[in-house]
Amino acid sequence: KNQVEQSPQSLIILEGKNCTLQCNYTVSPFSNLRWYKQDTGRGPVSLTIMTFSENTKSNGRYTATLDADTKQSSLHITASQLSDSASYICVVSDRGSTLGRLYFGRGTQLTVWP
Amino acid sequence: EADIYQTPRYLVIGTGKKITLECSQTMGHDKMYWYQQDPGMELHLIHYSYGVNSTEKGDLSSESTVSRIRTEHFPLTLESARPSHTSQYLCASSEYDADQSSGNTIYFGEGSWLTVV
Numbered sequence: 001k002n003q004v005e006q007s008p009q010s011l012i013i014l015e016g017k018n019c020t021l022q023c024n025y026t027v028s029p030f031s032n033l034r035w036y037k038q039d040t041g042r043g044p045v046s047l048t049i050m051t052f053s054e055n056t057k058s059n060g061r062y063t064a065t066l067d068a069d070t071k072q073s074s075l076h077i078t079a080s081q082l083s084d085s086a087s088y089i090c091v092v093s094d095r096g097s098t099l100g101r102l103y104f105g106r107g108t109q110l111t112v113w114p
Numbered sequence: 115e116a117d118i119y120q121t122p123r124y125l126v127i128g129t130g131k132k133i134t135l136e137c138s139q140t141m142g143h144d145k146m147y148w149y150q151q152d153p154g155m156e157l158h159l160i161h162y163s164y165g166v167n168s169t170e171k172g173d174l175s176s177e178s179t180v181s182r183i184r185t186e187h188f189p190l191t192l193e194s195a196r197p198s199h200t201s202q203y204l205c206a207s208s209e210y211d212a213d214q215s216s217g218n219t220i221y222f223g224e225g226s227w228l229t230v231v
Contacts, residue, residue: 004156034220036222041225041227042224042225043120043204043206043222043223043224043225044157044204044222045222046219046220046221049218049219089156089157101159101173102159102220104156104157104158105156106154106155106156107154107156109154
């Protein structure tokens with residue numbers, strides 16, 4: 001069964017600190033993995049997208065890594081800011097289906113305190 | 115910034131009412147999607163479209179219907195709303211299929227929060 005599991009479910013950190021969010025998936029055949037940021041009550045916004053051949057990608061203070069062998073990804077946030085408080089969603093796409101089906105994790109709820 | 119818009123953002127309606135959630139994008143994307151998301155839960159695909167006059171049901175069974183008469187417009191309709199339809203509905207669009215490699219961003223609207231009382 002194709003699944004995307006994220007950990008931790010929630011995380012509280014102090015402003016300025018770094019943190020790492022985890023994503024494990026069983027989706028096969030794998031096509032790409034995306035990280036989205038979703039503010040409360042808003043739609044998800046894309047942070048990164050990585051294919052099989054990419055093992056790291058950065059977007060400002062966000063750095064995503066991908067290990068396609070172990071089917072794990074992480075999102076590292078550097079020097080956190082209050083505006084980083086949001087849900088971070090890992091999304092994996094498979095190949096072979098006509099839609100390129102997306103499998104969503106439940107997200108990690110990050111809270112940054114001053 | 116994504117050019118995809120949803121209205122209304124928030125709606126409270128009575129049981130049995132008919133409602134239509136609007137979604138429009140100005141990016142010329144052929145692929146459009148509707149997702150349903152309950153608080154703290156993952157997104158579930160309920161409808162998608164590959165282009166004009168193309169509509170398909172998604173993974174999650176839904177009593178809603180959609181239409182795609184114009185490329186930029188993908189409205190979702192509930193003929194008779196029930197409390198079980200209370201949820202957030204997210205519209206999205208993309209230029210290519212989701213399994214395409216880098217550069218194919220899926221853009222989401224801000225969402226429509228529906229409460230049926």
